[in-house]
Amino acid sequence: MAITLTLIAIVLFSCILADKFSGKFGMPALILFMTIGMLFGCDGFFKIQFDNYDFAEKICTVSLSFIMFYGGFNTKWKTAGNVAGRAICLSTVGVLITAGITGVFCYFVLHLSYAESFLIGAVLSSTDAASVFSILRTKKLNLKNSTAPLLEIESGSNDPVSYLLTMIGIIILNGGKLTNLPYFTFAQIVYGIAIGVIIAGLGIVILTKTSLISDGLDTIFMIALIIFSFGVSTAIDGNAFLTVYLLGIILGNSKIKNKKIMIPFFDGLTSLAQILIFFLLGLLAFPHKFVAIIIPSLFIAIFLTLIARPIAVFSILAPFKCSYRQCLLVSWAGLRGAASIVFSIMVVASGRDVPFDIFHIVFMVALFSVAIQGTLIPYVARKLNMIDDNDDVRKTFNDYQEESAITLMRMYIPKGHNWENKLVSDVNMPTNSLAIMIKRNGDTIIPNGDTKILGGDSVILSVPSYEPSGKENLEEVVIDKNHSWCDKRIQDLDLPENVLIALIKRGDESLIPDGGTYIRRNDVVVTYR
Known part of the structure; x- marks a missing residue:
């Protein structure tokens, strides 16, 4: 027990140091968390044998639920509301286009089966806001034409759609009845939205109209609310990730007390959740298997970045009369991250032997995405003349405060x-x-x-x-x-x-x-x- 606790502390210390020095290299700390996980894994220095995907799925699902809640809670709707329409189109229709085109590529070029191709497209169809904004915040880069809030809403709201597609893919892979898919889709969307809105309204009433929650217990109440909403939504086949995201959006933009205390608390909690997910990804990885999947993973990453994502972005944003420079930047900023990792773990833990190595493929695609795309975002933004040096990207979020000691x-x-x-x-x-x-x-x-x-x-x-x-x-x-x-x-x-x-x-x-x-x-x- 003592050795286990000591190792956990060492991991956390290592990740904190990685986060501190990541800005100097111009890349998100998340990629360093992966590396630390691999160093502790079976092919690393510590030789920890860990391949329990069922346990990893439970931990990562809970962690992702808090990440998604905070993504909504920290979204400043007054700043982002004017681009919400196009962002939601990107997070729904754009995800379907990305998943579909990527699936077709995997089927015809990589010669995977229909179910396997569908799952690859579904798992990799969502983007990761944490990776993008860790770079923009570190460099204090604000993007022109409300691009930052556009990416924020898109990245926060496209994970539930990707999750829905992943669940459909798992049903197909496991030989489930296709006749059940219409109701399953209906339940995911309608119940997911309804539970999020109802519980958010209940939470606002309790926090603003009653004295049931003692001072100092607000954050505990919020954690209970997140867990409760996630559990209820899951129990009735709703999309639990959509539920907690809506819960966060509504509560984060309401006039609840002690919001300025909750924001740094959930910011730290979300950072811990991200560390946990990316560390587990590295811990689950077997680097000796990379040789077999590095070529198809590289092909998928290149196709996703240069073809599938741009087609989806231009087809959605062009009717909104967005400039080609903004479309190019939004395309490039579509990084793959925590959600894709969690969904790939769900596939492996789904109870059926997956005939292809989806986990390590997603690992490599996320690695390429964060390391190359993520590192080059500031360079690409400047080359496209999309940086507004007279503003601050932090104003996009609810946690922004003027830097004044008094x-x-x-x-x-x-x-x-x-x-x-x-x-x-x-x-x-x-x-x-x-x-x-x-x-x-x-x-x-x-x-x-x-x-x-x-x-x-x-x-x-x-x-x-x-x-x-x-x-x-x-x-x-x-x-x-x-x-x-x-x-x-x-x-x-x-x-x-x-x-x-x-x-x-x-x-x-x-x-x-x-x-x-x-x-x-x-x-x-x-x-x-």
């Missing part, structure tokens, strides 16, 4: 203000706030208790940050160059009567606005409704 607020003191001609020590300042400087006629004064405040001064206060309880209708609006409020005065905006602009965050300052205040690009406008 919150600053500027108070302008007009003539006649009750602070005018008073000493700093004599004024009633907001609780726990501190006057750290005074702007006066272009000069900056560092005040003390004996400093007199004059009319026309701007007093800069440091104030404690505030975490909404979830009952207030507070909303943050990020102003980009295309926003209708950009470079306009508040008094010129056509705001509903029940909406008030309460605060403007500009850089490291928080401004209390009036009607004459101009809203600028990159401002974060806080509205109260």
Whole structure:
């Protein structure tokens, strides 16, 4: 027991170090997690014999459910909503096209059976957002034309479709009745959506309308909600991955309390899940078998990257009048990752001897995809002139926060203000706030208790940050160059009567606005409704 726990700790330490140094090599840490798994495996240094696909399937399925939940939970719908239509088309019709074309290639070129070809296409039809965004976040690269949120929604929502195709492929491989497929497909989609929406609504009511969940137990409640929704959906033949993804989308974009605490918690939990999946992939792999499957795997990876994926992307995005540069970048960014790995393990664990080595084929395709495509994403994006250096890709996600150690607020003191001609020590300042400087006629004064405040001064206060309880209708609006409020005065905006602009965050300052205040690009406008 002690040796096992020590090995687990060593694995985790190794993966943490791999994640730290991966950015220097310009590739996702996930590929290094695979390598660590192989080093511990039967052909590695530690010679651990592990080939229990049933156990691996259970662990990886649970891990993938948390990854998919967080993919939805961290999606900022206000940023991604304008590209949701084309993203969903990519994640549904695009997956079917990719799977179909890849399956045809495997059947006619690699001479696999119909069922085997179908499964290869199904398992490899989804893309992996974690691999793409680990690169974009590390390099702080934002992509033009809302490409980042497009990839985010597509990659998060195409896994359930790939899972559905994989399950159909397993049924075909195991000689199941094809007459059951229509109902199976109906149940997967309809029950999967219904359970996700119902449980998300129940969760929102409990978190916002009741006091059933004590402070500090919010994250535990969310974990229970994920497991419960996954279990219920599976029990009635719904698509459990679709269920948890919708659960994440709805909860992540609702006004639940302590969301800023939940996001870093699930970010860490998801990182652990990714480490586990890719480490198990490496542990299950037998490198001595690579020689036999490296050529067909390379053919599949090349065909998928240069033919199947581009055909799917251009056929979907061209009607939306997306530029060819955006289509090329979206095509290149379609990396294979965690979901494909888990689905290949499901095939092997399905209870029937698979006549071809799907697991090692998926391993090699994922390895080629992450190592070559992933490493070259920044280069390809720059060559296509698709990088917006004036923005930050992190704003695409719900976990984005302005990088400021303290919150600053500027108070302008007009003539006649009750602070005018008073000493700093004599004024009633907001609780726990501190006057750290005074702007006066272009000069900056560092005040003390004996400093007199004059009319026309701007007093800069440091104030404690505030975490909404979830009952207030507070909303943050990020102003980009295309926003209708950009470079306009508040008094010129056509705001509903029940909406008030309460605060403007500009850089490291928080401004209390009036009607004459101009809203600028990159401002974060806080509205109260």
